[in-house]
Amino acid sequence: MKRSDRIAEAMGEIDDRFINEVQSLGQLPKRAGRLRWAAAAACICLCFLLSVIFVPKLLGDEEIPDIDTDHYKGENMSEGNREFDLNFDGSAVSSGSEGVLVEAVVSVIQDDEYHSYVSGVVIESDRVGEKIGDVWVRTCWRNFSLGEDRDVTSVRGEMYKIRGVDEKAIVCVKYLDEVEWLTTTHYYSYTNPLISATSLSEFFSSLGTAEYLNVSDTASVRFKERGEKDTTLVSSALLTDSAAVEDAFLCLKGEARSMGEDFKSEILDGCDLQVYLPLSVTCAKSSAVLFDNGYLLISLGGSSYLFDVGEESAEGLIGVIKDHSVENSSGVAVETTATVAE
C-alpha cells in the first residue's frame, strides 16, 4: 500500500472527538426556517439572559471573578426582563427594563446527555466540585434577528460538578482551547432546562435551593383571567398562610417540558386563568406562573423551566392559594388592563 493510502486509511480511524468537532461545523440554520428559528432563538436568548443575571445568586455567588464579559454585541442590550410572563394573546409581557438581544454567544456541549444544557455565567472556582469528564463544546456568535451563526468553532473543555447542586440540574465547564470570547481560566455554568424531577420539592433540591425557597406572604398573588374578546383582566390578593401554599406548591409533581417553538400556544390553549406566585430564593427574585390547564412556568434564578403538572394538580393548587389569600384591600380588580389581541 502506498504511503499516502496508509495516511488516508489511518485518518479514517482518528478519535471520535475530532469527528464530532467537525460535524458540528456548517450546520447553519436555513433561511426558510427563520420564523421557527426566531421562536427557538427567543427561548435560548431568554434562558441565556436570565442565566447571566441570576445563576450566581442562585448558586450563592455574590462575587463574580473579574472577567472580560464582552459577550454581547446587541446595540440595545440591557439587563432585560426579570419576570417571565405570557399574555393571553401570546405576547410576552415585560415588567421593568428590557432590551433587544441582537447577537450573543451560544455554546452547546457536544454530548447527548448535556446537549440541551443552556450556557450561563462564570462561577467562582471554590464552588467547583469533582470532574465529570472531557467534552467538546460548539460555540459561535448567533445573530437572533438574522437567525445565523458565525465564527462557529469547537473547543475542548473539562466538565465539573458544582458543589451542592445535582449535575442533572447545572454543571460547569472550563475550556481548554482559547477563543476570542471564552477564557481558559474560568468556570462557566450550564443549566438544564429539561431537569428531571418527580416533584417540585425534588426540583428545588437538585438546584441546591430548597432551604432558601420561600413563598412570601407580603407579596401579592396576581390572577389573570381570559375575558371576553380576548381581553386580559388582572386582580391581586395577599397570602394569609404562605407556609400552606408553599407546602402545596412543593408537593406538585410534573414533567419538565421543552420550551420549543410552539410552547406559548401550547400553554395558552385552553387556559382560562393564570396565577402569578412570587418566590424568593436567597436574593434572587423569582416567580412561578401557574396555568389552570396544567402548566407551570418557573422563572427561578438562572433559568426558566416549564413543567406539565396536570390540570387537576394545577386547579388544586389554585384552590389552595385562593383559600389562603385575601383580595387586595383596594378591591377585586385593583389593576385592570385591557389588551385586545390583533
Next chain:
Amino acid sequence: MDDKRIIDLYLERNEEAIRRTKEKYGGAIRSVSYGILKNSQDAEECENDTYLGAWNSIPPERPKYLSAYLLKIARNLSVARLRGKLAEKRGGDSFISELEDTFADNSEDIRERTGNEELVRAIDSFLDTLKPTERQVFVCRYWRCDGIEKICGLFGFSESKVKTMLMRTRNKLREHLEKEGIVI
C-alpha cells in the same frame, strides 16, 4: 430517539434500529459519502452499506458516540470506493493526490512499517497539538474529504489561505511522524 436507545435496538437485533438510524443520521451519512464520491448513486450505495456495517458490528461493538461511529464507517467505505475508482483512472484533484505529494513513497526506506494502530495514535496525538481551526480544516479535508471550496465557505477563508494551511499542516504531520519514529 436518543442514541442510547438506538444502540439498544441494534443490541436487541431489532430492525427498527436501521430505520431510526436512517431517520436521524441518514442525511449526515449521505453528506459524508457524497463529499468523497461526488456521485449520488455511489453515495446512496455507501449509505446502505453503512447501515449494514453498523448492523453487522453492533454487537459486539457498543459505540460511545453513535454519530461518529456511523460516519467513520461511511467515510471508510466511501474512501475505499474512491480508491477503486482512482485505480481505474489515476489522477484528478482528490485529497489523496495531495497526500501523495507530501508522503511520497521512498523506495530506500526498508524499515519495517509501523502498525496501523500506532500510526492512528500518532495522528491523534498530532491533531491534539494543532490549534482548533487548523485541526478542523485538516479533518474536514482529510477525514470528511470536503472540497477546498466548501472549506473556504465554512471558515470564511480564501482558497489560498486554506491550501497554504493544509500544506503546512501536512508538512507538520510528516515531521511529527518522523520524530515519533513512525515508518509508513
